[in-house]
Amino acid sequence: MPRAFIIILCMALVTMIPRMIPAFIVERVRFPEWVNHWLHVIPYAALGALIFPGVLSVVPEKPWIGLVGGIVAIILSIFRIHIVAVVLGASLAVFFLI
Amino acid sequence: MNTLEVEESGIAQTKKIQLKQGIMSGFPIMLGYFPIAITYGVLAAQSGLTLLELTGMSIFVYAGAAQFMGTNMLEIGAGAMEIIIATFVLNFRHFVMSLSFMNRARSFPLRWKFPISLLLTDESFSVASVKTEQTRQPNGSYFYLGMFMTAYLSWIIGSVFGGILGDIMPDSISQSLGIALYAMFIALLVPSVKIKYRYGLIAGIAMVFNYLFSFYLDEGWSIVVSTLLASFIGIFVIRGMTYA
Structure with a gap:
C-alpha cells in the first residue's frame, strides 16, 4: 500500500475517534445539571468561533469584503429570509465586491 | 387493510418525511461544501494524490480544513507523524461538538448515534444544533441521517469532480461562494440571538x-x-x- 494511503487512513482514525467517543459517553453517563447547561451553550460558542475572524479571510488580501458579506448575511437573517437565500445573497454581495 | 398495515404505512410515511426534511435542511451545507470540495479535489490532484487517494480522504477523513492541510503537508514532504498529529489537533474540536449534540440525541439508540457522530462536522453540527426538536420526535434519527448524508455525499461528489475535471468553476464564482459557509453559520446564529x-x-x-x-x-x-x-x-x- 502506498505511503499516502496509510497516512490517509491514520488521519481518518484520529478524526473518527474524537467524533465517536461522545456517542458512547452519553450511553453510560448521566451528566449533572451544570454540564447539561455547558453542553447546551456550546453551539453558540462554536458558531461564534467558526464565524470570526474566519469570515475576514474569504478574500485574504481584502478582509473588508468578508466583513461586508457577513453584514449582508446578518441583515438578511434578521428578516427571517430562508437560509439558502441568505447564503446566496451573501455570495452575490461578495461576487459584486470582488 | 387491517389496523397493523395502516400503522405500518403511517410509520413508513413519517420516516420518509423526516428523511426528506433532513435532506432539505442539508441543502445549505451542500451549497457551501460543493465549491470547497471541488477546490480540494483540484489542489489534491495537483499535489500528486491519485483520484483514489483524494476521494478516499474525503470518504474516510471527511474534514475540510484537515484535508487541505494534509494534502499540503504531503506535498511538501512532511513526516507521517507530523501530519497525523496536526490532523488530530485540528479536528479535536469535533469532540466538543459531538459531546454537545450526542447529549441532545441521547434517546437515540447507539446504532444511530454511532454513524451520526462519525458524520459530524462544523457545519452538520451547527445545523443540527438549531434543529433540535427532531431529537424528541419519533423517527427523528432519519432527519439527521438525511441532513448528514446530504452534506457527506456533496463533499465526496465535489471532491471527485474537482479531481477529475480540474478547475471547472470560474474563480469569481468559487471565491464568492467562499462566504457561503460563514453566511450559513450567521443565518443559524441570528434567529437564536433574536429569541x-x-x-x-x-x-x-x-x-x-x-x-x-x-x-x-x-x-x-x-x-x-x-x-x-x-x-x-x-x-x-x-x-x-x-x-x-
Missing part, C-alpha cells in the same frame, strides 16, 4: 477569544480553546434562564 440575546453574548465572547488566540495558536486549537472558554462563561450567562 435570547444571551446566546449572542456567548457567541460574541467566543469571537473575541478566537480573534485574540488566532495570533498565538493554530486555527484548530484556537477554535477549541475559544469554544471551551466561551461556553464555560456561558454557563453563568444563561443562569436562571429557562430553555427547551
Whole structure:
C-alpha cells in the first residue's frame, strides 16, 4: 500500500475517534445539571468561533469584503429570509465586491 | 387493510418525511461544501494524490480544513507523524461538538448515534444544533441521517469532480461562494440571538477569544480553546434562564 494511503487512513482514525467517543459517553453517563447547561451553550460558542475572524479571510488580501458579506448575511437573517437565500445573497454581495 | 398495515404505512410515511426534511435542511451545507470540495479535489490532484487517494480522504477523513492541510503537508514532504498529529489537533474540536449534540440525541439508540457522530462536522453540527426538536420526535434519527448524508455525499461528489475535471468553476464564482459557509453559520446564529440575546453574548465572547488566540495558536486549537472558554462563561450567562 502506498505511503499516502496509510497516512490517509491514520488521519481518518484520529478524526473518527474524537467524533465517536461522545456517542458512547452519553450511553453510560448521566451528566449533572451544570454540564447539561455547558453542553447546551456550546453551539453558540462554536458558531461564534467558526464565524470570526474566519469570515475576514474569504478574500485574504481584502478582509473588508468578508466583513461586508457577513453584514449582508446578518441583515438578511434578521428578516427571517430562508437560509439558502441568505447564503446566496451573501455570495452575490461578495461576487459584486470582488 | 387491517389496523397493523395502516400503522405500518403511517410509520413508513413519517420516516420518509423526516428523511426528506433532513435532506432539505442539508441543502445549505451542500451549497457551501460543493465549491470547497471541488477546490480540494483540484489542489489534491495537483499535489500528486491519485483520484483514489483524494476521494478516499474525503470518504474516510471527511474534514475540510484537515484535508487541505494534509494534502499540503504531503506535498511538501512532511513526516507521517507530523501530519497525523496536526490532523488530530485540528479536528479535536469535533469532540466538543459531538459531546454537545450526542447529549441532545441521547434517546437515540447507539446504532444511530454511532454513524451520526462519525458524520459530524462544523457545519452538520451547527445545523443540527438549531434543529433540535427532531431529537424528541419519533423517527427523528432519519432527519439527521438525511441532513448528514446530504452534506457527506456533496463533499465526496465535489471532491471527485474537482479531481477529475480540474478547475471547472470560474474563480469569481468559487471565491464568492467562499462566504457561503460563514453566511450559513450567521443565518443559524441570528434567529437564536433574536429569541435570547444571551446566546449572542456567548457567541460574541467566543469571537473575541478566537480573534485574540488566532495570533498565538493554530486555527484548530484556537477554535477549541475559544469554544471551551466561551461556553464555560456561558454557563453563568444563561443562569436562571429557562430553555427547551
